[in-house]
Amino acid sequence: xxxxxxxxxxxxxxxxxxxxxxxxxxxxxxxxxxxxxxxxxxxxxxxxxxxxxxxxxxxxxxxxxxxxxxxxxxxxxxxxxxxxxxxxxxxxxxxxxxxxxxxxxxxxxxxxxxxxxxxxxxxxxxxxxxxxxxxxxxxxxxxxxxxxxxxxxxxxxxxxxxxxxxxxxxxxxxxxxxxxxxxxxxxxxxxxxxxxxxxxxxxxxxxxxxxxxxxxxxxxxxxxxxxxxxxxxxxxxxxxxxxxxxxxxxxxxxxxxxxxxxxxxxxxxxxxxxxxxxxxxxxxxxxxxxxxxxxxxxxxxxxxxxxxxxxxxxxxxxxxxxxxxxxxxxxxxxxxxxxxxxxxxxxxxxxxxxxxxxxxxxxxxxxxxxxxxxxxxxxxxxxxxxxxxxxxxxxxxxxxxxxxxxxxxxxxxxxxxxxxxxxxxxxxxxxxxxxxxxxxxxx
Amino acid sequence: xxxxxxxxxxxxxxxxxxxxxxxxxxxxxxxxxxxxxxxxxxxxxxxxxxxxxxxxxxxxxxxxxxxxxxxxxxxxxxxxxxxxxxxxxxxxxxxxxxxxxxxxxxxxxxxxxxxxxxxxxxxxxxxxxxxxxxxxxxxxxxxxxxxxxxxxxxxxxxxxxxxxxxx
Numbered sequence: 001x002x003x004x005x006x007x008x009x010x011x012x013x014x015x016x017x018x019x020x021x022x023x024x025x026x027x028x029x030x031x032x033x034x035x036x037x038x039x040x041x042x043x044x045x046x047x048x049x050x051x052x053x054x055x056x057x058x059x060x061x062x063x064x065x066x067x068x069x070x071x072x073x074x075x076x077x078x079x080x081x082x083x084x085x086x087x088x089x090x091x092x093x094x095x096x097x098x099x100x101x102x103x104x105x106x107x108x109x110x111x112x113x114x115x116x117x118x119x120x121x122x123x124x125x126x127x128x129x130x131x132x133x134x135x136x137x138x139x140x141x142x143x144x145x146x147x148x149x150x151x152x153x154x155x156x157x158x159x160x161x162x163x164x165x166x167x168x169x170x171x172x173x174x175x176x177x178x179x180x181x182x183x184x185x186x187x188x189x190x191x192x193x194x195x196x197x198x199x200x201x202x203x204x205x206x207x208x209x210x211x212x213x214x215x216x217x218x219x220x221x222x223x224x225x226x227x228x229x230x231x232x233x234x235x236x237x238x239x240x241x242x243x244x245x246x247x248x249x250x251x252x253x254x255x256x257x258x259x260x261x262x263x264x265x266x267x268x269x270x271x272x273x274x275x276x277x278x279x280x281x282x283x284x285x286x287x288x289x290x291x292x293x294x295x296x297x298x299x300x301x302x303x304x305x306x307x308x309x310x311x312x313x314x315x316x317x318x319x320x321x322x323x324x325x326x327x328x329x330x331x332x333x334x335x336x337x338x339x340x341x342x343x344x345x346x347x348x349x350x351x352x353x354x355x356x357x358x359x360x361x362x363x364x365x366x367x368x369x370x371x372x373x374x375x376x377x378x379x380x381x382x383x384x385x386x387x388x389x390x391x392x393x394x395x396x397x398x399x400x401x402x403x404x405x406x407x408x409x410x411x412x413x414x415x416x417x418x419x420x421x422x423x424x425x426x427x428x429x430x431x432x433x434x435x436x437x438x439x440x441x442x443x
Numbered sequence: 444x445x446x447x448x449x450x451x452x453x454x455x456x457x458x459x460x461x462x463x464x465x466x467x468x469x470x471x472x473x474x475x476x477x478x479x480x481x482x483x484x485x486x487x488x489x490x491x492x493x494x495x496x497x498x499x500x501x502x503x504x505x506x507x508x509x510x511x512x513x514x515x516x517x518x519x520x521x522x523x524x525x526x527x528x529x530x531x532x533x534x535x536x537x538x539x540x541x542x543x544x545x546x547x548x549x550x551x552x553x554x555x556x557x558x559x560x561x562x563x564x565x566x567x568x569x570x571x572x573x574x575x576x577x578x579x580x581x582x583x584x585x586x587x588x589x590x591x592x593x594x595x596x597x598x599x600x601x602x603x604x605x606x607x608x609x610x
Contacts, residue, residue: 091582092581095582095583163522264492264493265555265556267495269495377533379533386495390496390498401500401592405498405524410560413559419539
C-alpha cells in the first residue's frame with residue numbers, strides 16, 4: 001500500500017476562469033501581455049478585453065476526447081462568436097509518473113521507460129537517455145564509430161517516420177483525408193525496417209547506454225535504399241496534392257502566426273522556432289554524434305504560421321533522406337557497442353562456455369551497473385524540437401532523478417498565443433501544426 | 444572506462460558573483476536564492492536568451508552531498524537550463540531551496556516559457572513560485588494529496604479489481 005504524505009497544499013482550480021473572477025492584471029497576463037510585447041501590441045490586447053463583456057463570450061471545452069487534439073489534450077477556449085479570445089491547454093490526462101518510474105529502473109532498463117514518452121520518435125528518446133548516461137559514465141568519447149553512425153541512421157529514419165505521420169495527421173485535420181492514408185503508408189515502410197532491425201515497430205529499447213542492442217541485419221542497406229528510392233516520387237505527389245492547392249494554402253497561410261521573439265520567450269524549439277526565421281537546429285548548432293560530418297540544410301520559414309511549419313517538416317524529410325544517403329556511403333565496419341566489461345553484457349556464445357560470463361550477464365541485467373555520482377543535461381534535436389535528459393546519479397545503479405525536457409510539453413504553451421484572435425475553425429489547424437505528442441507532454 | 448571520471452570540481456570562475464563549477468564538462472552556476480531572478484536577468488542581458496528547462500530535485504537521500512564551497516546544501520534544488528542562441532552555449536543554474544520554506548521567486552516575467560515548468564515543479568515537488576500567475580497543479584488532478592516526485596512519497600501501487608477475479 002502506498003503512503004501518501006499530505007503537504008497541505010491549496011491548489012485551486014486548474015481551469016480557465018471567467019472574466020468576472022479575474023482581476024484586470026490576471027486577465028492581461030492570461031492573454032499574454034507579458035510576452036515582451038511592444039506598447040502598441042499591448043494596447044491592442046487591452047482593446048480586445050474591453051470589447052468583450054462577459055455575457056457575450058462563452059467558455060467551451062475542446063477535448064480531451066476531440067479527435068483532432070492528437071490524444072488527450074483539452075483546450076478551454078473563450079469564444080466571442082467564432083473568434084478565440086483566450087485559450088488554456090489543460091494537460092495531465094496521460095500522466096503516468098514516468099519520471100518517478102525512472103528512478104526505480106536501472107540504467108539498463110531505463111530505455112524501456114523513456115522510449116514510451118514520445119512514442120512517435122522513440123529512438124530519439126533512447127538516444128538522448130543513452131547519451132546522458134554515457135556522459136555520466138565518462139565513456140561518451142569511446143563509443144565505436146559504427147554504433148555512432150547506426151544511431152544517426154536510426155535517428156534520421158525516425159525523423160522521417162515522425163514527419164510522415166505529421167503529414168498524415170495534418171492532412172486529416174485540414175480535411176485532406178487521402179493524405180492521411182498516404183502518410184500512414186509511407187511511415188509504415190519505415191516502421192517495417194525498424195521491425196526488421198529492432199524486432200519492434202515502436203518502443204524499441206534498441207539504443208542503449210554503450211551502443212546498441214544488436215548489429216544491423218543482413219540486407220539492411222537494400223531495405224533502406226528501397227525506402228529512399230520510393231519516397232521522392234511520392235513526396236512529389238503530396239507536393240501536388242497539398243502544397244500548391246489554393247484550399248490548402250488558404251487553410252494554413254497566416255494561421256497561428258507567432259514571431260521569433262515570442263517563440264524564444266516561450267521556449268519553443270524545433271519547427272516552431274524555425275518557422276519564425278530562426279535557423280536553430282541542434283544538429284548543426286551544437287553537433288552531437290557525427291552530424292558535423294554530413295551535409296544537410298536547416299530549413300527555415302519566415303512567417304511563423306502553420307503553413308511554414310508544414311513546409312519545414314515536409315522539406316526536413318528530404319534533408320533527412322540526404323543525410324541517410326551519406327550514412328549509407330560512410331557506414332563504418334566495427335563493433336556496434338562499446339567493449340567495456342562494466343557496461344556491456346558478454347556475448348551470448350560466451351555464456352555457454354564460461355561461468356563468469358554467465359554471472360556477469362546475470363548481474364548486468366538484474367543489478368545493473370553503477371554510475372558515478374554527478375548530474376548532467378544532454379539535449380538533441382528530436383522531430384519536435386529540443387529533447388533533453390537531465391540525470392542526477394547518486395552512485396548507485398538507478399538514477400537518483402531522471403527528468404526529460406519534452407519538446408511538446410513546452411511547445412504546447414505557444415498554443416494560446418497562436419490561437420488568440422483567430423477563428424475557432426483554425427484551432428484545429430494550429431494544434432495540428434504544433435504536432436504535440438501527448439505521451440511526451442504528460443509523461 | 445577511465446578511472447579519472449570527472450566529478451563536480453571547484454573552479455575559481457565566477458559569473459555575476461556566483462561560483463561556477465564544472466560537472467562533466469558542463470558549466471553550472473550555483474546561485475543563491477536571493478540573487479536568483481537578478482542573475483537570470485543579468486544572464487539574459489549577456490545573451491542567454493532562452494530558458495529551455497526548469498525542474499526540481501529532491502535530495503532527501505543525499506544530505507551530505509557537496510554543492511561547492513560556501514553553499515549550504517538544502518533538501519530541494521531547482522535546476523534551470525539556459526541556452527544562448529547567439530553564443531551557442533548552455534548554462535545550468537542550481538538553486539538551493541530549503542524544506543522549511545519551499546518557495547522561490549518565479550521567472551515568469553523574465554522567461555514566460557517557464558510557466559508550465561514551474562507549475563510542473565510545484566506539482567511534483569511542492570516548491571511554490573511566488574509571482575507566478577497560475578500556481579496550480581498541471582499534471583496531477585487538482586484535488587491530489589502530496590507531491591509525487593518527493594523522495595518520501597512512496598511509489599506504491601493501486602490495487603486493481605479485475606472483473607470476475609476471485610480475490
